[in-house]
Amino acid sequence: MKIICYICLLFSAAILMHCQTTPNMPATLVVTNANIWTGNPNQTTAQAMAIGDDTIMAVGSDREIESYIGDSTRVIDLHQQFVTPGFIDSHVHFIIGGFRLSSVQLRDATTPEEFISRIREFAETVEPGTWITGGDWDHENWGGELPHRNWIDSITREHPVWINRLDGHMALANTAALEFAGVTNDVAEVEGGEIIRDEAGILTGVLKDNAMALVDQKMPEPTEQLTERALEAAMRYVAEQGVTSVHHMSDYMDVLERFHEQGRLKTRVYAGMPISQWETLAAKVQEQGMGDKWLRIGVLKGFMDGSLGSHTAAFLQPYSDTPDESGLLVTEPKQMYEWAKKADSAGLNLMIHAIGDRAIRLLLDTYQQVIRENPERERRFRVEHVQHIAPEDIPRFAEMNIIASMQPYHAIDDGRWAEKVIGAERAKTTYAFRSLLDAGTRIAFGSDWFVAPPTPLEGIYAAVTRRTLDGQHPEGWIPEQKISVEEALRAYTINAAYTSFEENLKGTLEPGKLADFTVINQDLFNIAPEDIREAQIMMTVVGGETVYQKASSGE
Numbered sequence: 001m002k003i004i005c006y007i008c009l010l011f012s013a014a015i016l017m018h019c020q021t022t023p024n025m026p027a028t029l030v031v032t033n034a035n036i037w038t039g040n041p042n043q044t045t046a047q048a049m050a051i052g053d054d055t056i057m058a059v060g061s062d063r064e065i066e067s068y069i070g071d072s073t074r075v076i077d078l079h080q081q082f083v084t085p086g087f088i089d090s091h092v093h094f095i096i097g098g099f100r101l102s103s104v105q106l107r108d109a110t111t112p113e114e115f116i117s118r119i120r121e122f123a124e125t126v127e128p129g130t131w132i133t134g135g136d137w138d139h140e141n142w143g144g145e146l147p148h149r150n151w152i153d154s155i156t157r158e159h160p161v162w163i164n165r166l167d168g169h170m171a172l173a174n175t176a177a178l179e180f181a182g183v184t185n186d187v188a189e190v191e192g193g194e195i196i197r198d199e200a201g202i203l204t205g206v207l208k209d210n211a212m213a214l215v216d217q218k219m220p221e222p223t224e225q226l227t228e229r230a231l232e233a234a235m236r237y238v239a240e241q242g243v244t245s246v247h248h249m250s251d252y253m254d255v256l257e258r259f260h261e262q263g264r265l266k267t268r269v270y271a272g273m274p275i276s277q278w279e280t281l282a283a284k285v286q287e288q289g290m291g292d293k294w295l296r297i298g299v300l301k302g303f304m305d306g307s308l309g310s311h312t313a314a315f316l317q318p319y320s321d322t323p324d325e326s327g328l329l330v331t332e333p334k335q336m337y338e339w340a341k342k343a344d345s346a347g348l349n350l351m352i353h354a355i356g357d358r359a360i361r362l363l364l365d366t367y368q369q370v371i372r373e374n375p376e377r378e379r380r381f382r383v384e385h386v387q388h389i390a391p392e393d394i395p396r397f398a399e400m401n402i403i404a405s406m407q408p409y410h411a412i413d414d415g416r417w418a419e420k421v422i423g424a425e426r427a428k429t430t431y432a433f434r435s436l437l438d439a440g441t442r443i444a445f446g447s448d449w450f451v452a453p454p455t456p457l458e459g460i461y462a463a464v465t466r467r468t469l470d471g472q473h474p475e476g477w478i479p480e481q482k483i484s485v486e487e488a489l490r491a492y493t494i495n496a497a498y499t500s501f502e503e504n505l506k507g508t509l510e511p512g513k514l515a516d517f518t519v520i521n522q523d524l525f526n527i528a529p530e531d532i533r534e535a536q537i538m539m540t541v542v543g544g545e546t547v548y549q550k551a552s553s554g555e
Contacts, residue, residue: 026070027052029515029544032062034078035523039085039493039508049083051515054293054543058511081538082523084489085509086244086516087456088496090405091384091446093168094269095252098230099222100450101237103134107166110141112151119163120155128158131219135163136450137172140309140417146196149174149205162215167451169307170194170208173215178203181218190214192330194312209306209330227255235266239548241455242518242537243267247351247405247446247500250274250301260295266547268516269295270500272351275302275339282346293514293543296500299349301384302339303330305359308387308414308421313356316390320423327356337366344370344379349501351382351405357390357426364396371400380499382444386436387414388422389429398440403499405444406431408462408488409452415468415477427478433463434481444499445491460488460524461533485524485532515544 027050036046038059050057050068058065069075104122109115115137123132139146152161153175160177164170173181185203189195193211196204207214222230231252238246245268248256253273259265273281278300290298305327306312311319314327330353340350354363360383367381382403387410397404411431419427429435436443445463447454461467463483466476476482497507506514519539524532540548 024050024058024067025052027057027068027073029074029076030065030069031076031078031083032065033080034083034519035080036083036509037489037525038510039490040510043510046509049509049515049517051544054515054545056509056511056513056515059509078519082520083509084242084518084520084524085493085507086518086540086542087242087492088245088247088444088507089238089243089446089449089454089456089492090247090444090496090499091407092238092246092248092449092454093251093451094234094246094248094267094449095227095230095255097237097450097454098232098234099226100134100136101230101233104132104163106135106137106163108141109137112142112145112147115142115147116151116155119152119161123156123159126159130159131177132156132159132161133163133219134450136166137163138166138309144417146204146206147172148198149178149203162219164212165310167307167309169310169312170206171212171215173205173207175205177215178205181215183214187214192328192332194328208310209303209312209328224255227252228259231255231259236548238267238449238454239540239542240537241453241457242520242540242548243454243456244516244518244540244542244547245270245496245506246454247299247496248272249351253297256295265294266542268293268506268542270299270502271295271297272299272301273297275300275336275343275350275352278339278343278346278348281348282343285346285348290501293505296502298347299351299500300339300343302336302350302352304336304352304354304363305329305356307355308418311421313388314359314362315356315388315422315426316358316361317426319421320419321421327358329359329362333362333366336363337369340366341370341374344374344377347377349380349382351384353384355385355387357388357393360386360389361393364393364400364402367400367402368396378501380501382499385410385448387431388426389432389436391429391435394429394432394435394441395439397436401442403442403444403495404436405446405499406433406491407446407448407452408433408459409447409455411466411477411481412462412468413452415466415473416470428480430478430481431466432481433483433487437483437487442495442498443487443491444496445488446496456492457520457535457537458533459492460485461529463488463491464529464532467530485529489524515541517541 048065161174194208196206305314494507522535
């Protein structure tokens with residue numbers, strides 16, 4: 001009997017030894033010799049990853065991952081470069097951003113003369129009759145004077161011009177565009193918008209918020225070819241910035257669905273639809289579900305107010321520089337409540353734009369009422385921007401589990417001039433990252449591209465340093481609202497994944513999740529915060545496939 005037991009013991013030991021030494025199933029891709037920040041609190045750092053097709057198989061040391069290397073495994077030595085989960089940009093206007101890449105560039109025009117000359121030069125490059133759009137001008141660059149159609153009429157007689165301010169909340173039309181749209185001096189005012197006129201009551205060509213629809217609705221639609229080209233350009237551009245997923249605010253669902261069906265998506269997209277179309281989205285979800293790992297739906301985008309730069313953000317008190325104005329509501333609270341309650345009842349999620357403190361409060365009130373009246377369910381309501389929040393409303397986000405979807409680049413951009421518009425006291429809780437996090441709020445970061453560049457490294461730099469673009473705040477604008485590098489990284493990764501109900505799919509680098517990751521040439525935890533924006537994206541991988549790789553200096 002002892003001999004039999006001994007033989008059984010030896011046999012069991014042999015089986016155990018065989019199991020421990022048998023190689024794992026070979027990976028399709030292995031990255032080694034890396035400095036990986038996983039975002040997973042149970043294993044925050046690693047050296048290597050094994051990937052099978054589009055999914056992470058294992059994360060660990062180089063030695064631990066060696067057993068996943070087979071004859072057909074692609075192995076990449078990253079030479080100690082820094083790796084993060086793929087960046088998720090939680091707020092983009094994706095297709096419009098693609099169109100902007102080929103439009104007239106006015107963002108950094110610093111004088112009216114430069115503004116005019118750039119439009120003149122661009123007009124000379126396109127066929128007569130071509131609409132000139134985009135632009136992204138910023139009148140604060142030359143002191144705050146709004147542009148006038150008279151500036152450009154003489155150089156654009158053969159081109160309708162409809163160029164927007166960089167925030168997208170006001171735009172300038174030349175006379176040709178106004179005539180095409182049938183907008184004359186006797187046009188009626190538009191609720192939730194503003195039509196700018198001169199002292200004689202003549203249109204200047206500037207339209208704000210809802211008034212922009214007077215031209216928008218008459219513009220010819222871009223061709224299918226141009227729209228597809230814009231999506232291709234957008235995917236290529238964000239890949240260069242390390243972005244693997246985006247939350248697209250609304251519009252152009254048809255081209256996204258077409259690319260998805262054809263297997264042409266290179267960026268994962270969480271696609272919104274306008275809140276007024278909640279019934280259409282509810283029917284779509286009922287018919288085909290919420291989507292998959294490439295294209296996900298089920299969320300609605302709406303607007304409470306406008307923007308700070310256009311003086312249309314809704315505030316509780318008047319603007320400091322224009323005491324007769326306190327902004328406007330793009331959507332009245334009653335209408336927003338009706339849409340929100342019905343959409344929530346249909347199981348849809350909400351991401352609503354609110355910038356001024358009044359707009360934020362009204363939206364929080366709306367969310368509170370919907371949550372109280374509708375049956376309990378898994379909700380992930382979002383407030384987009386949360387730029388200028390009243391201090392007493394900060395705790396309400398965590399209390400209701402409302403996500404603050406914020407864009408840190410705006411802080412270092414608007415910080416150049418915001419205090420003259422709202423005063424120093426209100427500025428204390430402008431882009432209040434620290435206060436919101438300390439109150440227990442979940443923050444997700446994005447860019448608001450086309451309004452701001454979709455560059456997460458600049459976003460992290462902005463959140464950590466709060467150094468304004470003009471260099472006037474070397475210690476940070478409202479420095480008490482700075483956050484740490486890790487907090488900013490989480491806002492661009494796992495927190496962003498949570499907002500789209502995808503935290504079990506992406507946002508951290510761990511077994512079973514999608515192999516979406518970004519390679520950076522600098523360790524963001526071990527460089528000076530002011531140097532973060534100078535770090536470079538070396539590689540972007542989506543589902544185990546390299547969608548961007550920086551050319552070496554020798555190429």
